Amino acid sequence: MTERPYYLGIDLGATSVKAGVVSAEKDLKATFVVDIAGKDAKEVLEAIFTSIRRAVAKAGMTLDDIAAVGVASPGPLDLEAGVICDSPNIHGWRNVPLSKLLNEELGLPAILENDANAAALGEYHHQADPRIKVLAMYTLGTGIGGGIVIDGKALHGAQGNAAELGHIIVEPDGRQCACGQRGCAEAYASANSTAARAAQALQQGCESSLSQVLRAEGALTAKDVADHARQGDALAAKILDQSAYYLALLSVDVWHVVDPQRIVLGGGMAQAGDILLNPVRKHFQQLCWQLQGTGGIEIVLTKLGNQAEMIGAASAAALAFGR
Amino acid sequence: MTERPYYLGIDLGATSVKAGVVSAEKDLKATFVVDIAGKDAKEVLEAIFTSIRRAVAKAGMTLDDIAAVGVASPGPLDLEAGVICDSPNIHGWRNVPLSKLLNEELGLPAILENDANAAALGEYHHQADPRIKVLAMYTLGTGIGGGIVIDGKALHGAQGNAAELGHIIVEPDGRQCACGQRGCAEAYASANSTAARAAQALQQGCESSLSQVLRAEGALTAKDVADHARQGDALAAKILDQSAYYLALLSVDVWHVVDPQRIVLGGGMAQAGDILLNPVRKHFQQLCWQLQGTGGIEIVLTKLGNQAEMIGAASAAALAFGR
Known part of the structure; x- marks a missing residue:
């Protein structure tokens, strides 16, 4: 019998499936990405199988070298049953027993993990720092995904709803959030909300170099806000600083619940880099x-x-099925 | 060799030491309370030993029947070393190695636990409900203590600072908290803060039947606020409803981090009963x-x-030293 020392991590995103072969030591050996924009449910499933087979081939391996598969997916998920209850991105994906389907197709055990939890697992286990026992992560994108890892394992809570950190209330009776609550961190500091707050400020007559972008493109992105803040635009700097403030306030709350040693900013908006990170740190010191x-x-x-979810999905598989 | 099926729980409070003998099935067999108001460090240590010996005798047992001792204490504590770093109540208690001192005096293994964590352990394990996997608790007193139990164990975090739920920020830039932050839950909804907000409203000229109490007693308590709210006083009702609102908001945040199935209101202010509980539930439904x-x-x-800390301290001992 072979050793099967590798794990497959899948990141089931909105527009692509990423598959990665990861060693037991958490080194990434090969990846393969398949575009799924506009594809139907059956095609997406085929894309997942294809991405796996191609990533394994690229690594110079066969499925016999793989111990298990982990899939990072947005929710809602039934983690125990390995079922995607509903997909925000893939039309017609309801109650898809993905773990079972993967097992039947590939002959490998498979497990689902919430995408932001997977990202947190990736950050925790890849080049793991033995000093870190508790880690929290925010993925700053359309919304704010949250992940918490304690002693190497994702925190799922009693009903799989833990670490919904984007829905911590940072401003009572504040901005409406898509979840139905008001004042969620996600309603201020996600990439989309940061861009939306900038656009609203322009509509209210604030002056900014961003108004040219809005006229030309018809919309703003968080990258526009960060870029213009970096170029010295006062409104862009103020909007970005408010996002940083709310991420810091969120971090105070997360700190007082699970006491992490490390909080990781991830997702697309983290590409803003130090112009986002430094004010988060500054506000955290002032608030906490x-x-x-x-x-x-x-x-x-x-x-x-953007490989955190994929690498962390492999970690989830290793945790569930490794020795 | 005897079975030693009993555990000793100690609640080291501000003015008394409570010792309880608890069975492995979490039934309370006997208690003994020693007053420690105004006592010095050496006398408090003697009071702890006395309370233990008297509780054991009251239960008709000897120390040979006891497997281990757990102590619930306010912090800061070094849980791993079993040391009380500093005591808010007992003059001169700094870096007291209480676990070691108990072990030397009684020949029993001993463990420390944060008082609110111990209370949460007590609520979780006493007449345990097998449906409940995650429980959070607030002890509403001078401040708000917090405890979280996941799969039967207290959540300590990376550095022993988890579950400081009273210091979740519920009102950005809000009331000053004793911890140095602004807008903590504790600054609004603890027993002391509830009474303080009522007294401030009176000073600002609000009309209320509480003003007679303030004149007569020179101070208000949370019990006064609850009593007058129950009697129909509008200001008292408003102040208590605000406390309930902030406890509900806190609960939304706690829910989104650890996903508990049960949140327990404890501490002195919980004696207000349904007049506090019902609005907390109502606001939670509206906010979440x-x-x-x-x-x-x-x-x-x-x-x-008020036996939660003591019974939970015995649970902590059973978790640490039980088979």
């Missing part, structure tokens, strides 16, 4: 008590970038 | 998203009252 222990917490940018 | 899973969470009053 300075009693014992605060010195130990670090807020950092993702080291895995 | 109504997506999948919310139906599963219940907010309840403590069932152990």
Whole structure:
């Protein structure tokens, strides 16, 4: 019998499926990406199988070298049953028993993980720092995904709803969130909300170099806001600083619940880099008590970038099926 | 060799030491309370030993029947070393190696636990409900202590600072908290803060039947506020409803981090009963998203009252030293 020392991580995104072969030591050996924009449910399933087979071939391996498959997916998921209850991105994906389908197709055990939890697992386990016992992560994109890892495992809570960190209320009776609550962190500091707040400020007559972008493109992105802040635009700088403030406030709350040593900013908006990171750190120091222990917490940018979910999905498989 | 099926729980409070003998099935067999108001460090240590010996005798047992001792204490604590780093109540208690001292005096293994974590352990394990996997608790007193139990164990975090739920920020840039932050839940909804907000409203000229109490007693308590709210006083009702609102908002945040099935209101202010509980439940339903899973969470009053810390301390000992 072979050793099967490799794991497959799948990132089931909105427009692509990424498959990666990861060693037990969490080194990425090969990846393969399949575009799924506009594809139907059956085609997406085929794309997942294809991405896996091609990634394995690219790594110079066969499925016999793979111990298990992990899939990072947006929710809602039934983690225990390995079922995608509903997909925000793939039309017609309801109650898809993906773990079972993967097992039948590939003959390998498979497990699902929430995408932001997977990203947090990736950041925790890849080049793991033995000092870090608890890690929290925000993926800053359309919304804010949250992941918490404690002693190497994702925190799922009683009903699989833990670490929904984007829905911590940072401004009582504040901006309406898509989830139905008001004042969620996601309603201020996600990439989409950051861009939306900038666009609203322009509509209210604020002056900014962003108004040219809005006229030319018809919409703003968080990247526009960060770029113009970097170029010295005052409104863009203010909007980005408000996002940083709310991420810092969120971090105070997360710190007081699970006491992480590291908080990771990930997702597309993390590409803003230090112009986002530094004010988050500054506001955190100002907002959080300075009693014992605060010195130990670090807020950092993702080291895995957009591969965090895929690599973390492989970690989830290793945790579930490894020896 | 005897079976030693009993555990000793100690609640090291501000003015008394409570010792309880608890069976492995979490039944309370006997208690003994020693007053420590105004006592010095050496006398408090003697009081702890006395309370243990008297509780054991009251249960008709000897120390040979006891497997281990757990102590619930306010922090800061070094849980791993079993050291009380500093005591908010006992003059001169700094870096007291209480686990070691108990072990030397009694010949029994001993463990420390944060008092609110111990209370949460007590609520979780006493007449345990097998449906409940994750429980959170607030002890509403001078401040708000927090405890979280996941799969039977207290959540300590990376550096022992987890579950400081009273310091979740519920009102950005809000009331000053003793911890140095602004807008903490504790600054609004603890027993002391509830009374303080009522007194401030009176000073600002609000009319209320509470003004007679303030004149007569020179101060208000949360019990006064609850009593007058129950008697129909509008200001008292408003102040109590605000406390309930902030406890509900806190609960939304706690729910989105650890996904508990049960949140327990404990501490002195929980004696207000339904007049506090019902508005907390009402505000929670209004503040929290109504997506999948919310139906599963219940907010309840403590069932152990002021014995929660003591019984939970015995649970902590059973978890650490039981088989």
